[in-house]
Amino acid sequence: MSSIADELTSALGPGKVVQDPAVLAAYAVDQAPVLDYQQPLAVVFAESVPDVQAAVRSCAARRVPIVARGAGTGVSGGAHATEGSVVLSLERMNRILDLNPDDETAVVEPGVVNADLNDAAARHGLMFAPDPASFTISTIGGNVATNAGGLRCAKYGVTRDSVLALDVVLADGSLIHTGHQTFKGVAGYDLTGLFVGSEGTLGIVVGATVRLKYLPREVHTIAAFYPDFRQAAAGVLAVGKARVQPAIMELLDGGSLVQLDEIHGSDLAGRGASLLLVQTDGFGAAAEADVVRDVLAAGGAVVTTEASEEAEHLVDMRRNSRGVEVDDQYRVGEDVAVPRSRLVDYVAALESLAETHEVRLKVVAHAGDGNLHPTFWVDRVNDLADAEAAARLNKALDASIAVALDMGGTITGEHGIGQYKLRWLSLEQPEPIRELQRRLKELFDPAGILNPGKAI
């Protein structure tokens, strides 16, 4: 019997199926911690919808799991290869098929890079709103698969809110079209929403029609330094109470400032123990910025009053604050969200549990959404101490999850469950909800070949 790689090569033609060990290794994982390393049998670089259909059909015939993947920038392991799987890369399907500035929509292949779509849209005064930190390299297909968020979704919504229609290859290789080309449409069930965020477990997204929003012509950015983290978190609530909706509201704790200083040679930590960055945009940006400055200053912040270039530079630094860090067993970034009113309490709880479990902590937060990214880590010493430290780290992670859920929060605001967060899912979702999702999965993928062991 021929191998699955041979069969894929014969189905798709030359140059699309790779078994080079270096490529297999590179495509075995995304940027999440690896719990169960598995090398894929092959990596397929699809160049068209029929390529994807052929790959799915070949895999379906042999019951080989298929892990679809964009740029592999996910941090929950949604694109980690599973045992005996084929990884299907959609990177080569990177054409913007249509960009209609009057309809304010674009039709894209899944491998289009977020930043490339934004560049194309910007020429018409438009933008694709979702802006995950990875936007310079992550793909629209990946954004859709994880329902990606980002910095500006407090005002502009998450990926779901920008997706109008999808082309999806189902587990039997058939192609369906969901949704509508119009802004509004309520014919039948919301299949589009069901596929968004399903991490390639229900179908493989091979095309998307997205709504574009207006690129704001005016942007004001405010940097507010605080003597402590909790006060900065309180500033987020104060802006909300003033009923001003910023485009961006990012919160950084002292540990994050130290890290930025190390990378950039800046002196942010010398200016405060916490930083709140607020960006207003649109025709009311200046007036909104005035209100924000007053409110934050009244709450104890040292607020930038100069032109906002420096603050904008800080936003860029924040966007890249993840740097080249890749999580592993000694360093894990979280993605909890809590109701906004609990921000201060949650921040206090994080600081306290880091102390209790003797782990290091830094926190950045899309604070306007109540979505926090605490990173816990331990310094490595030697094998024995490291094992003990990793155990402490896991206890701190579990505790941070438990506290978030206790406050009415979620274990994942925007990164997805993937593979890494499965261990906490039952804490958030009781068995009837999980069973319902398993049955949905079974309806779409009875043989269980689409990215098994992920998302639900």
Next chain:
Amino acid sequence: MSSIADELTSALGPGKVVQDPAVLAAYAVDQAPVLDYQQPLAVVFAESVPDVQAAVRSCAARRVPIVARGAGTGVSGGAHATEGSVVLSLERMNRILDLNPDDETAVVEPGVVNADLNDAAARHGLMFAPDPASFTISTIGGNVATNAGGLRCAKYGVTRDSVLALDVVLADGSLIHTGHQTFKGVAGYDLTGLFVGSEGTLGIVVGATVRLKYLPREVHTIAAFYPDFRQAAAGVLAVGKARVQPAIMELLDGGSLVQLDEIHGSDLAGRGASLLLVQTDGFGAAAEADVVRDVLAAGGAVVTTEASEEAEHLVDMRRNSRGVEVDDQYRVGEDVAVPRSRLVDYVAALESLAETHEVRLKVVAHAGDGNLHPTFWVDRVNDLADAEAAARLNKALDASIAVALDMGGTITGEHGIGQYKLRWLSLEQPEPIRELQRRLKELFDPAGILNPGKAI
């Protein structure tokens, strides 16, 4: 064997199950044209979640269809009783259980009236954004069931965009909780989105957590009168090209102006053959209004320059423009949406096909969304002529649907498929999509008791 009404009474207690003929008649239909009048066996007025569960269990045991219903303001027949069904009214479950101004969320029972939630939210500078024309009487549960839109969704989104979490009674009477209390959350599949807009066919929504938006402190309203309808439609595109996002952009044709004049004694028709109403809001409202005025004047409109009270009054008139009209076989309001760039073409096509089929036409449109509500009607003369006129009306309706689909549109932007629009659904959605939805329906409701014959 006891009747279903007796069994429901014994399960729910006194005062909740009604068989009075006048009540049965009142709850047999919503505001849509009636194709197949069916009187329900009983009307259940649930007062609690356990009431709903008990009613569903009683109906499930006898395989009696159950039609859930809010205020019955739907215009697609989603709440029409079906043969041998029980109607379940959720009107009495009308408590706002929580309104947290810091979280910017509210937890409501399904029978809370949209306007009541908005009044409560307004005391905190907040609003529930979806504003269907029926907002003074329609319920949040009904808004959720139909994924209702309204005037301000161009800027603030449809109901789906304001719903964070749902409590749902399933077909077996069990209660589940979907979604999250936070703004963002991507744990598992989007069950919340699947229930929104499903018209009570997958489960019965007995509670909702909604996100509130900021009530704008400043609002500017512009009335622009045009010599013809197509020029007014072109004005919508011109505002878009200026990359200004109004909160409201309503388009009215000459027929609609004549009707408003008849109701209110105004002289709108004397001022132009079409009216475009644009409302900007927020901190940038004045600056945005200036741009809008310039753009519309340049496109041939006579634009109000005075204080916006008069224009605001026109928006109120527009909100109520449906008046007491209830559709029947001689008068049908449509709900198509087209990509924005096709607005002018579509408006031209409507005018042309009304002439071809010799039917009367008036059009209002949520033009910012490309969502149009043409109403076609014929004047009644005598039985013979009326039958022929009704046939012409149906041909005009079919033609208006065909043209919208041909332009990449949808048959329903915000009203839902209900019962009345089922005849067109296969024109928009091919068999594989319809089959997939039937299988979803079967998964949630294997016995087919939840609002059968609707939505899909």
